[in-house]
Amino acid sequence: MKLGICSDFSLLRILVDGIPPCRDSKLLIKDLKVDEVPLRIYQPKWPPTGKRRGILYFHGGAGTFGSIRAFERICRYIAKKCDSVVVSVGYRLAPEHAYPGQYFDCLNATLYFMRNLEEYHVDPALIIISGDSCGANFATVICQILLNRRDLPKVRAQILLYPGLQGLDFHLPSYQQNASVPILFRKLVIYFCFRYLNKEPSILEDVLQSCHVPESMKQKYKKWISADIIPDEFKTRGYVPQKSTSYKPEVHEAIKEILALTFSPLLAEDSVISQLPESYIVTCEFDVLRDDGLLYKKRLEDNGVQVTWYHSESGFHGILAFFGYGIFSFLSGKKIMDSAPFQKNLKHW
Numbered sequence: 001m002k003l004g005i006c007s008d009f010s011l012l013r014i015l016v017d018g019i020p021p022c023r024d025s026k027l028l029i030k031d032l033k034v035d036e037v038p039l040r041i042y043q044p045k046w047p048p049t050g051k052r053r054g055i056l057y058f059h060g061g062a063g064t065f066g067s068i069r070a071f072e073r074i075c076r077y078i079a080k081k082c083d084s085v086v087v088s089v090g091y092r093l094a095p096e097h098a099y100p101g102q103y104f105d106c107l108n109a110t111l112y113f114m115r116n117l118e119e120y121h122v123d124p125a126l127i128i129i130s131g132d133s134c135g136a137n138f139a140t141v142i143c144q145i146l147l148n149r150r151d152l153p154k155v156r157a158q159i160l161l162y163p164g165l166q167g168l169d170f171h172l173p174s175y176q177q178n179a180s181v182p183i184l185f186r187k188l189v190i191y192f193c194f195r196y197l198n199k200e201p202s203i204l205e206d207v208l209q210s211c212h213v214p215e216s217m218k219q220k221y222k223k224w225i226s227a228d229i230i231p232d233e234f235k236t237r238g239y240v241p242q243k244s245t246s247y248k249p250e251v252h253e254a255i256k257e258i259l260a261l262t263f264s265p266l267l268a269e270d271s272v273i274s275q276l277p278e279s280y281i282v283t284c285e286f287d288v289l290r291d292d293g294l295l296y297k298k299r300l301e302d303n304g305v306q307v308t309w310y311h312s313e314s315g316f317h318g319i320l321a322f323f324g325y326g327i328f329s330f331l332s333g334k335k336i337m338d339s340a341p342f343q344k345n346l347k348h349w
Helices: 005-017 070-079 100-115 134-148 171-179 184-195 203-207 217-221 249-259 290-300 331-338
Strands: 028-035 037-044 053-059 085-089 122-132 157-161 279-284 307-316
Touching: 028 070, 028 100, 037 070, 037 100, 053 070, 053 100, 053 134, 070 085, 070 171, 100 122, 100 134, 122 134, 134 157, 157 307, 171 184, 184 203, 184 331, 203 249, 217 307, 279 290, 279 331, 290 307, 307 331
Parallel strands: 053 085, 053 122, 122 157, 157 279, 279 307
Antiparallel strands: 028 037, 037 085
């Protein structure tokens, strides 16, 4: 039986939300709403030695599922581990809340926090914007948007955990190698793209074959999005160059949103990329989105932006959703969290 969009996402959202953790005596946890967007703010209860770092966290879930509750364990861990104020943003989900509303929700939450740093005893020079999966996409876009805001504190760093950053090429080596690797299959990526944009996935196969991308766009962006740029060590598990496919204008028109800068921030011009803050990028070997992270890493480095990169050799997409669940969690996920520059002992952060 084929489930409707409401029923299938309702079930998925319940499953992803998981089991709420017990109360934490070491944290002050505050819930509020900003422009109808739920925020949960985590503050260590112990007295600060000085002003703290402020970390905004945008959760993953393809823009259609996931919640503050689902990522509660991660945000608590970050707040305690690095003595920081963490703001978890419960942006409203598609398709009920139409794209690109999720970006506006994340932006409004960021603006609220930046304008109220004193209340949370946060150093305006130590603001970090972070997220995982599509939340890392949101973090990337918000960092790009804020570059020209002279009335706000400058973002100190962006932390991108297995980000999805482009909708041009679904035949990169990581998409081929991990096409059938749980929990994010290649076709599932495109299916979620359609659901996120509230469109019927009838042209899924055409998008998979890149029929939605005009030839002029392929030529323009191949310097930034191409298997030729991916280091050879990431092709050892197999890679077959994609055969040329015909552009279909009707397919482009139906799904052109995935080629926009909000959906594909990897396409931002060098003049934007070069201004971005210091960055930390996590990629996982068994993840269709691995190469998005690798390509963005190269773009940042080519434009003089300092990048710290961590590659999980045994990690898979969504591994952090299991973080903090005891025997159900993965050592690779713990290593990702412990390696990330949320840690207070990393001096350059």
